[in-house]
Amino acid sequence: MWLNVSVVQDELHTPVMQKEVIYFLDPKPNENFIDATIDGGGHARIILEKIKPNGKVLGIEQDESIIPFIPENDNLIIENNNYIHMKSIIKKYGIQPIKGILFDLGLSSFHVERSQRGFSFKKNEPLDMRFSKDIDMMAADIVNSSDYQTIKTILKTYGEEQFAPQIAKAICHARKKGNIQTTFDLVDIIKEAVPQWYKRKKIYFATKTFQALRIKVNKELENLRQGLQAACHVVGKGGRVVVISFHSLEHRIVKETFKEYEKNAFGKIITKHAKRPTRSEVMINARARSALLRVWERL
Numbered sequence: 001m002w003l004n005v006s007v008v009q010d011e012l013h014t015p016v017m018q019k020e021v022i023y024f025l026d027p028k029p030n031e032n033f034i035d036a037t038i039d040g041g042g043h044a045r046i047i048l049e050k051i052k053p054n055g056k057v058l059g060i061e062q063d064e065s066i067i068p069f070i071p072e073n074d075n076l077i078i079e080n081n082n083y084i085h086m087k088s089i090i091k092k093y094g095i096q097p098i099k100g101i102l103f104d105l106g107l108s109s110f111h112v113e114r115s116q117r118g119f120s121f122k123k124n125e126p127l128d129m130r131f132s133k134d135i136d137m138m139a140a141d142i143v144n145s146s147d148y149q150t151i152k153t154i155l156k157t158y159g160e161e162q163f164a165p166q167i168a169k170a171i172c173h174a175r176k177k178g179n180i181q182t183t184f185d186l187v188d189i190i191k192e193a194v195p196q197w198y199k200r201k202k203i204y205f206a207t208k209t210f211q212a213l214r215i216k217v218n219k220e221l222e223n224l225r226q227g228l229q230a231a232c233h234v235v236g237k238g239g240r241v242v243v244i245s246f247h248s249l250e251h252r253i254v255k256e257t258f259k260e261y262e263k264n265a266f267g268k269i270i271t272k273h274a275k276r277p278t279r280s281e282v283m284i285n286a287r288a289r290s291a292l293l294r295v296w297e298r299l
Contacts, residue, residue: 031100
């Protein structure tokens with residue numbers, strides 16, 4: 001379901017590790033930056049204040065439903081697109097040089113709380129999970145049409161789900177009675193497939209399955225690799241790429257990509273060890289709990 005829901009802008013997204021982002025990007029007057037995942041514009045707002053009067057922020061947002069809620073600013077350019085097309089987007093607007101690029105990865109608060117697309121296992125919504133209407137495949141397509149082996153592989157690869165075989169088998173069995181249409185349909189299936197002790201763990205038993213389906217639908221890992229490679233090439237010499245990642249699969253790709261470009265003497269890693277949010281931030285914003293921040297600088 002795609003609704004133009006009226007929301008308060010500040011509820012759209014709470015930016016994570018904002019102080020650290022500004023410290024490492026170090027924006028100054030008249031410099032240009034890219035926010036590759038602008039969402040509600042929380043990080044961009046601070047950058048925009050520091051690059052006055054003539055600096056620009058190019059904000060890229062894949063989800064067209066979020067665009068109307070990003071505050072307008074004369075120095076902000078919004079592009080409804082996927083950050084894998086960063087090179088052509090920069091060419092389109094003629095913004096050069098680029099002093100820094102930010103990726104704030106993971107799931108937007110808007111998608112969980114407001115989108116009504118089945119991102120949360122706590123809400124009974126259609127199994128959509130797409131970040132954009134341009135994406136052809138929905139989560140419902142996977143659970144209703146893919147074979148057992150494919151579902152098992154998706155859950156194992158993108159969710160690191162230890163009970164992937166049992167859950168995949170339960171999904172294939174359940175759909176014989178009718179299509180799996182909603183998040184609660186899927187949660188009930190997972191609940192029956194996993195052991196009791198697993199349901200008592202701190203991490204909710206459906207979390208990894210939902211993560212796996214979302215990542216697969218949106219090609220998140222493939223896009224992240226392409227987006228980081230593009231960023232490392234388009235950022236100007238001495239410019240930085242700052243990435244906030246939220247789970248082990250993302251952490252690994254960011255770490256490996258930065259190491260590869262450092263090995264090739266194309267740039268250097270600024271954060272030898274990933275930075276974590278402060279305890280006080282985590283207390284205020286639980287979403288920050290799993291965040292890791294890494295920084296690479298082009299030589």
